[in-house]
Amino acid sequence: MKDQAEELRIKLKVAAEGKSPKTVAVVSGKGGVGKSNLSLSFSISLATKGNRVLLFDMDLGMGNLDILMGNTSELSIVDFFEGSISLKDAVMDGPKGLKYIAGGSGLSHLVGLDVGLVDKFVKELTVIFKEYDYVIFDMGAGITDGTLKFILSVQEIVVITTPEPTAMTDAYAMMKHIHLMDSTIPFYVVINRVQSEKEGKQTFTRLSKVVKSFLDREIICLGTVPDDRVIQQAVRSQIPFILYNEKAQASRALKDISNKYTRGQFTQEPTSNNSRHFVSKLKQFLFER
Template sequence: MYDQAAKLRDHLRNNQPFIDQEGRVISVISGKGGVGKSNISLNLSILLKEQQKKVLLIDMDIGMGNQDILIGRSFPFTLADYFHEKRSFNELIEKGPLGIDMIAGGSGLSNILQLDKQKVDNFLDDLSVVLRTYDFIILDMGAGMSLEAVSFISSSKEVIVVTTPEPPAIMDAYGAIKQIARNQSDIQFSMIMNRVDDIQQAGEAYERISAVVKKFLQLEIVYLGCVFEDKKVKKAVQHQVPFVQLDRQGQAAKQLALITSQLLNEIERMEQGSGTSFIQRLKHLLLSRR
């Protein structure tokens, strides 16, 4: 991995273009904790893998990551080890459930703005190598909105907002969308309503937040679908296995499969090669805030 990164840095210094492209980077946010964002991120990653996509799930919840808990495994290294122990990205990547790759969360990202420019450049170059080896990179973002977190989310061209129908969760989701939209105006926001009682409840909650976002932020939010409250999801969490693995024919698994298909359909309508890349956007945001 270091050899790859070194070659990439040489290309970047010489301004030599690359033929291959970064994978799709999708940030999954919630605005507040406890709405099932990490569980959705994990199971969505697995369902994308089922569609013959190469997927990397990165737990970006700084200091509070829980992807390892959801799958009942301990990861030998986290993102913090990249910065503090000089581990390569290749050493961070672990094989997760049903063939997805995973990187565990850590406290390292909170120090990015304090690193010197060369270290930031090296981090971004190494990350760029990783992004070019996957079809999808799912960033399971924490509930907080630190400068580092906002930089990563704002650099994504697609952001999935996971919320529940309760008014406090809706308000927090709107606040998160507003903060991200303030940094980048060309992000495609999508929404998943989680833990709903029925389709009508989900639709009404989506219409409320969609109307507010359109009125005050002049943005459209794509509705990907909803996931019902399901006892099997709670059972999967208790047994530390993804709910699509515990019961692929369960209600929640079927609904998330439909959401995955909808997501892929939406992505197909967007041009992958247009605009600046994730790494270019992230580099600009990180270095401009130093």
């Protein structure tokens, strides 16, 4: 019986070789557009469909995903970089089967870490990734040298903006910066806090025209989320809004977005560069000196 169990473990390990999850970076040009709220509820929605989802809080020094869930994480990514735990130890349990890694200021020093710790991080990340179907990186607002390496390593990018002119301008600036570094990563756009479906469509159309005109590329409308006061009520209650009130307008809109995404009708054909494994690309970036 022991030999059979060991043989099964070996077969499962072999079957898992080469498997990698879909990696997504959720970004915004400026803070205050609801990015973390949407990242969290989007990840929960994916998890409720039976997907194995890991949500990685990449907001340097301002990580708040655990607070939005009403949790106080005993461990975070900072503990890993301080050498006190393994990366797997930092994986916490969230609602509906979601797993997450709490953020912290440790990531801001990633580019300056010694080679040994970077190599340890990459190796442990490789092992963890085999356990998931989706890995969602909730990036901090704007771009730093450290976070850019993660953004350029993912397969797809979701840009969160609002109809406000400053938010749209910053969203475009974010896309332009990434595009100039790698023009092959698809951009999905979510317009948050819209007053009506018409406003959402108009906002996306304006942003799409600017991107097409100046960057000569297409962006994909993933959906719009209404300006729903339920979201603020959920934040105060420290419950993800998709769980706080499943029938709320924002919750229904978010479910529509995740349904469209998982159906794959927006997915672009990846280029040879974009099809590379996330960890391989990240390792290349991290070891560049």
